[in-house]
Amino acid sequence: MPSKSSARLAALTVAAVCSAASTVVIASPAHAEAVRIHDIQGSTRTSPYAGKQVTDVAGIVTGVRTYGSSRGFWIQDPSADADPATSEGIFVFTSSTPKVAVGDSVTVSGTISEYVPGGTSSGNQALTEITRPTITVVSSGNPVPAATVIDAETLPDAYTPAGDPAANGSVNSLTLQPQKYALDHYESLEGMNVQVADTRVVGATDPYTELWVTVKPRENASRHGGTVYGSYSAQNTGRLQIQSLGAVADFPDANVGDTLAGTTAGPLDYNQFGGYTLVARELGTLKQGGLKRETTRKQGRGELAVATYNVENLDPADATFDEHAAAIVHHLQSPDIVSLEEIQDNNGAQNDGTVAADQTLTKLIDAIVAAGGPAYEWRAIDPVNNADGGEPGGNIRQAFLFNPERVSFTDRAGGDATTAVGVTRERGKAALTVSPGRIDPANTAWANSRKPLAGEFTFRGKTVFVIANHFNSKGGDQGLTAQYQPPSRSSETQRHLQATAVNAFVKQILDTQKNADVVTLGDINDFEFSDTVEILEGDGELWSAIKSLPRSERYSYVYQGNSQTLDQILISPSIRRGCDFAYDSVHINAEFHDQISDHDPQVLRFRP
Structure with a gap:
């Protein structure tokens, strides 16, 4: 899923935001009818009285919302009918602060509307409401209908x-x-x-x-x-x-x-x-349940530790550098290579054409050293301004950190925002034409989205190819409670194209060197069981290593109460074949109210 945005913060003063929604009128207003709440609600999701005026709808006030854009109150008929499909409650939208209290017995006249939070294009269900109400308080201090x-x-x-x-x-x-x-x-x-x-x-x-x-x-x-x-x-x-x-x-x-x-x-x-x-x-x-942030084990001398971590729109003005550094040093145990997602440019969301992120990365590295970690070096490629999606002006990108005391980076000149990295053969083995380099950046699969960053590393004399990814977000997908069932997942169309492009590049490496060690990782923005990951895995070129964990631990993100996998590390057959690898989803963020990112980092340890 996408990081929680400032757009939502601006919109959400309460759950239902009138300015961001639509009201569906199913019938033209007619003369007012005296009806009960269960008649209005009916036995389907939309009211048979939608668009009609009703009069003297009786109920007891069960809740009053005095804040935000959707001010109003709920009433419930204490005399229920015998049909379990018909609700006895309804929301009365007043727009201004209601002048009723819980326990008031009221009658309400007004127009029945079907309000669609987020607008009809969202695919959401509608909420039946009484709008433009005239309210009469009959009595006060009545018991609220039993919950x-x-x-x-x-x-x-x-x-x-x-x-x-x-x-x-x-x-x-x-x-x-x-x-x-x-x-x-x-x-x-x-x-x-x-x-x-x-x-x-x-x-x-x-x-x-x-x-x-x-x-x-x-x-x-x-x-x-x-x-x-x-x-x-x-x-x-x-x-x-x-x-x-x-x-x-x-x-x-x-x-x-x-x-x-x-x-x-x-x-x-x-x-x-x-x-x-x-x-x-x-x-x-x-x-409290006593939840504690996890710490992975330290990699052994002969193990290469590779991690992915979405640091959620990190820029130099943020106050989270020390916390991110502590997470990398203490909870991730200073991995040898760290793929970072959502590194922003040097002035963050200021939309002035700045694309360099050297200050962002240097500030993070300095914080890591101060936390007792290694003096990482970094590699990244600056994007074309505002071409890679994310927060406008932020120019998010992936970046590699690596510990030069443990691993070396093979620099090959020529990589930039628009040059495609290729695969060549050197002394019988695969090599990148540029390093770092971007995979097929002109491909329409990457339109307004982050381009994958490929790098060539050496650990104890052995080459390891690492591909850092941040696939298209799930923005625009219909929600699980949408009126359309099953809900549409329109965003995955682009992720399928992205997965196809990355798999094709990995296949080039493996066609050149069958036993090459390839690690493809990052914020895939899709589940380990999804078609996106199946395409990325291809015909065995890659395998999502989070599937080596018990099902109860396969998650890196929590959305609407679902613990789910978005961040993954996929490995080539040479890494998987010997089963000499260890995978850890390090739960330090997603389950906590005081998270510094909405993603949990992932760590892979293996012997190249």
């Missing part, structure tokens, strides 16, 4: 029905089956007062005051208490996002494996950045 329990027993194991082919794969028109599908179950509770109890945290508290829990603690559990994402066809249904109606300062700083002890209760919302979300009126107490 519906969401737990492992009530939540189905199947995730979602397949979408209707006649509706381009949308599930909107399908009758909800809340006892069969998890997404249908959540939808049948949209806007209602719900509760979870003693839930384990599977996604750490983020800068937007939200976290993720699971109500199914045994579902694909990681060793640290997370929930591992291991297949497109086996979703983790127990995940649920938690936000709060309380003060930001009161929201807990939670890590993966912690517990929200006791009851967490409030209305069930649907938003752009997480789908179904419990917006807590009552928040459980944080019970």
Whole structure:
């Protein structure tokens, strides 16, 4: 996934952001009708009253949102019907601060709208709302309708029905089956007062005051208490996002494996950045699970240690250099070669044409030395200004650090932003035509994306080829809770082309020297089971070494409560064949609320 962006920070004052969304009007406004909430919600995802005016909709206020762009409140009918598919709750959008309180009995007249967080192009489901409301408070101090329990027993194991082919794969028109599908179950509770109890945290508290829990603690559990994402066809249904109606300062700083002890209760919302979300009126107490940052073992004298680490838009103005240095020295044990992703230019996001990153890299190396690590040297190629994607003006690129006391770099002149590296034969063995060099930079596969950086290294007299990658992000893909099922993964089209190009280059090396040691690594932005990685692996030219780990440890990133693999190290047959390698996903960031990057580094140790 892409690093969390400033665009999201600007947009997200609450979960649902009106300025970034669309309202779908399905019918023209008609005369006002007196209806109950379950009539409005209906038994599908969109209301049969969408676009119509309704009058005197009765309910008890269960939650009030007084901040952000989506101000309003939730009401619930305490007299439920007998249909489990029809929700008894609904959100009333007021735009200004509501003048109601939890426990008020109200009647609301207004227009029924289907609000799509993120806009219709996002593919998200719609949230049924009453807009342009007229509100009457009938009485106050009423008991809130009892919260519906969401737990492992009530939540189905199947995730979602397949979408209707006649509706381009949308599930909107399908009758909800809340006892069969998890997404249908959540939808049948949209806007209602719900509760979870003693839930384990599977996604750490983020800068937007939200976290993720699971109500199914045994579902694909990681060793640290997370929930591992291991297949497109086996979703983790127990995940649920938690936000709060309380003060930001009161929201807990939670890590993966912690517990929200006791009851967490409030209305069930649907938003752009997480789908179904419990917006807590009552928040459980944080019970820490004792998560500690991992430390890999030191490489042996005859082992070459190669690492990949996405340092998340690092530029000289950042305050994280000492922490990154400590991570490399102490947690990664000073690898011999480090492939860095998201190294920005010397003035970061200042968009003035600067492309050099020597100050960024020198500052990191100096911090590593100060932390007790080696005096690394570096190699990189400056990109064409604003041609490689990422934050505008930042000019992110991959770079190599290497410890000259342990490994040497074979410099071959001529590599620049637009010159393609090739493969030649020297004394019967493969060699690069330029080193460092970029793989096929004119290929449209790399349009507005980072070009791979190839380097030729020597360790104890043996050549090792290292290819640093940062593939196209998942931006633009539909979310797991989208109305289209299965959701579209449009971003992978470019990654497939990128994987094809890198595999073709590796094949050139191996065709020239069958037993060449090739390490292809970086932020692949796709899963170890994905088609992208299958293409990159090819016909055995490469193999993703994270698959040597137990399934419970195959992750480098946590997104929406799913512990998943984005960062990988792939190895050629000569490295894999003897099984004389060790792989470690070093969990120091992704599971922690105080992370310095959203990625965990990876380390490979082998004997060339």
